[in-house]
Amino acid sequence: MTATMRAERFYSDTKRVELEDVPIPEPGPGEVLVKVAFCGICHSDLSLINGTFPPQAPVVTQGHEASGTIAKLGPDVTGWAEGDRVVVAAGRPCQVCPNCRRGDLSNCQRIKLMAFAYDGAWAEYTVAQAVGLTRVPDNVPLEQAAILADAVSTPFGAVVRTGKVAVGESVGVWGVGGVGTHIVQLARLVGAVPVIAFDINPAVLERALELGADYAFDTRDDRLYERVAEITGGRMLDVAFDAVGLKVTFEQALSCVTVGGRLVGVGMSAESPTVGPTAMFGLTRKQVLGHLGYQNVDIETLTKLVSAGRLDLSRSISEIVALEDIHRGIEKLERQDGNPIRILVKP
Incomplete structure (x- = not known):
């Protein structure tokens, strides 16, 4: 040495x-x-x-x-x-x-x-x-x-500890790069169904399907909310994971969460999203959870x-x-x- x-x-x-x-x-x-x-x-x-x-x-x-x-x-x-x-x-x-x-x-x-x-x-x-x-x-x-x-343990902590994803729950993942890809894999591993990937890159969405996502959508799709509703029988998502951390991804993910569902923020940026009117936030009983490590x-x-x-x-x-x-x-x-x-x- x-x-x-x-x-x-x-x-x-x-x-x-x-x-x-x-x-x-x-x-x-x-x-x-x-x-x-x-x-x-x-x-x-x-x-x-x-x-x-x-x-x-x-x-x-x-x-x-x-x-x-x-x-x-x-x-x-x-x-x-x-x-x-x-x-x-x-x-x-x-x-x-x-x-x-x-x-x-x-x-x-x-x-x-x-x-x-x-x-x-x-x-x-x-x-x-x-x-x-x-x-x-x-x-x-x-x-x-x-x-x-x-890159794998942080998604594991997000899925198992913070998100507490249960067998049969519907899951959406915004951003399927280094962290989001593993959230998709781990959500499927613990029994989530369906697992839906969201991104703006067609090649990344195709890869997400190959690695375990049941569906993959471009976040710019004007019918995104309706597509999620169709897949989940109108319930929307039990758990959404924002692996990007931008205002647009955070707010879009929250809009797709069901009454009483959870949004787990994993991605980080300097942007400041909102949860909308506090009256609606309280009525829908949605949970927003921060995750690190x-x-x-x-x-x-x-x-x-x-x-x-x-x-x-x-x-x-x-x-x-x-x-x-x-x-x-x-x-x-x-x-x-x-x-x-x-x-x-x-x-």
Whole structure:
């Protein structure tokens, strides 16, 4: 092991990502050093670069969807060994807020996000808390394991925990890119019927049908509401997921939700949608729920599903780029060149 490693560093003052040689970090108590195999490029990474998300550090290594092998154990780490295949959790509880102090770590009020508050994995090595690791079965490819840290686990949390989708419920998904594609797959996996995909790209809608959607519609269709009504026997949707986060997608999704149904906001932007007149909102008893992230146990559940062949992520890896070519990967995601589900970096 050399004394330095390559890492893509984000500078908040200039909004630039630069490839640099930096010291290999040393794992502290309860931590491990992970040799990164793959790391995803996520829209939230782009949001930090373009200023949509405020920086939490003046300089930080980006990348929060990481898989790899343990290279070194820090003091007091047990149950793990060098060479173990792992997925790294994309955040750490602060340990000091009121929720953390009472043991409710999953609802930490000041969660520290990997690649925002501390260094991530667009690098050859990254440091992770041992308690945040998930073991990867030998038959699960590490490139697929990497995206379990957000692109698949966040949809899992949205479908199972926030949306609480039940067998037989009707589900709509607005935006079937990296997150929405997996919401479609997971909604079908838990027994939702029908599962309806909504997007503006014909190729993306066709892909959604191939990956599990029962129907797929262009959101610009003037008869969209009527089509959903026809499919659901007039009930409309039990659960709608907005994986885009724009005003237009949020409000359209909410309009398609049935009385007492749920809208789960997963996508993020700087736009400000409304729920309409409060009188109607109260009368229809619709619920609007915000969603972020997952619980670490969700990654373990997903590794089991992939390992057992219940969840197919073979089409989720659209491209793999080298660390020195990360700007090309960022640009392709930003332009939606080739309609990527997830582009990975291989250090």
